[in-house]
Amino acid sequence: MHRHRLRHLRHLLRLSRRTAALALPAAAAALLGACGNDAPPAWQGYVEGEFVSVASPFAGRLDRLAVQRGQQVAGGAPLFALEADDESAARQQAAAQVRAAESQAADLQTGKRPPEVDATRAQLAQAQAGALRSAAQYRRDQAQFAIGGVSQAQLEESRATAAADAARVRELQRDVEVARLPGRSAQRAAQEAQVAAARAALAQAEWKLSRKTVSATQAGLVYDTPFRRGDWVPAGSPVVRLLPPGNVKVRFYVPETVVGAFRTGEPVRVRCDGCAAPVDATVSYISSQAEFTPPVIYSNETRAKLVFLVEARPAAADAPKLHPGQPVEVARP
Known part of the structure; x- marks a missing residue:
């Protein structure tokens, strides 16, 4: 009887040691995971541009195209000119x-x-x-x-x-x-x-004659030029599409538990693949209506979640670092 109790105590001691050995790695992993979760949460989004379509109110043949896609132009820079023989005679x-x-x-x-x-x-x-x-x-x-x-x-x-x-x-x-x-x-x-x-x-x-020669009303990036020299341009058709720095914005989506903490004018930090450094931006709009996660940032994990749209605009000097359609990740600084 005494021997049986001694064997039982030894068995319990071995089990305790084994449990402790298994518990230590789990506790360490939990501790490391807790340390890794100290990073601020981030939300997915994308860059959007509000383009300015530059056109003439009159039709005519495109005689001169002074810019090309990807070019930065200053305000007042000449963009294009349509033939103006009739307007000159008038x-x-x-x-x-x-x-x-x-x-x-x-x-x-x-x-x-x-x-x-x-x-x-x-x-x-x-x-x-x-x-x-x-x-x-x-x-x-x-x-x-x-x-x-x-x-x-x-x-x-x-x-x-x-x-x-x-x-x-x-x-x-x-x-x-x-x-x-x-x-x-x-x-x-x-x-x-x-x-x-x-x-x-x-x-x-x-x-009428002055509207046949069109200049940029503000500085910006020449995003597109749909017509070529010699093309017939209908009245009101955009010949140049500009993207001013102030028209670049970041759209991202946050869950309901987070949207209440956002305020317009609040700074955020934008990260993207290929960006040399994060880009600072300022919240300019917070939607008051929830929506399902849009397809542009769709994933199996978030497909059924309701989110709120938030928009932020970078400074004019940082806007050229972002490109419309580019996926980004937004977090608080």
Whole structure:
């Protein structure tokens, strides 16, 4: 009986030692796993670009393409030019109409030309001389009528001639005065309206001509050029697609347990394959609606999980380091 108890105690001691030997590696592995989980969680996402499509509102043949894909351009840099023969001719016609309308308005302001005024004055002098002769003849006929030398009819004729010549003198005097005056106010106002209309037509022609040569409104990357030189470009069709640095953003998805901790303006850190270093970004948008994991970051582990979309934008200097469609991993710094 005593021996049986001793064998049982020895057996229990061996089991305890074996259990301890097996437990030590498991505890060490658990400890190492706990140390490895100290890294901050990361979420999958991708880079997206908001492209700017640069086009002309008018159709035409592509005469010049000043940029190529992958090129960085500054704001105001020329991008492309369409043929503009029709617009150039329309601009020249409008400019000629402006000059004609302005000349007519200036002519109304100055009255008749000096040679025209001199001609009217010569006619006045001639009429005055005729009036003097007819007046003298009328006086002579009056004296002759008093002594019976002329008839009543001749006297009436002399009086009518004298009156007509005097009226002609007054008419030409008024013509000389009017010739020195500018055009009537209503006439001048009408001509000024013609000048304004001609200038508006010129401005429109110049605007149409300017839209055939297009420049970059802001700096950015030339992402695509769908047309080639000599192609016919329909009105409004993008000839150059630009990606400004401020239009690059990162879209990533976080679970419901995490989304409440995010705030707009919060910094995050973006990592990607091939990036020399992480890229800092700032949260700009947090969705208020949950959605299933999108196909772009689909996996068997997350296919049935509801997530929230979060967007972050890098600084303009760091935006060229990221490329649209590129998969990334986002974490808090």
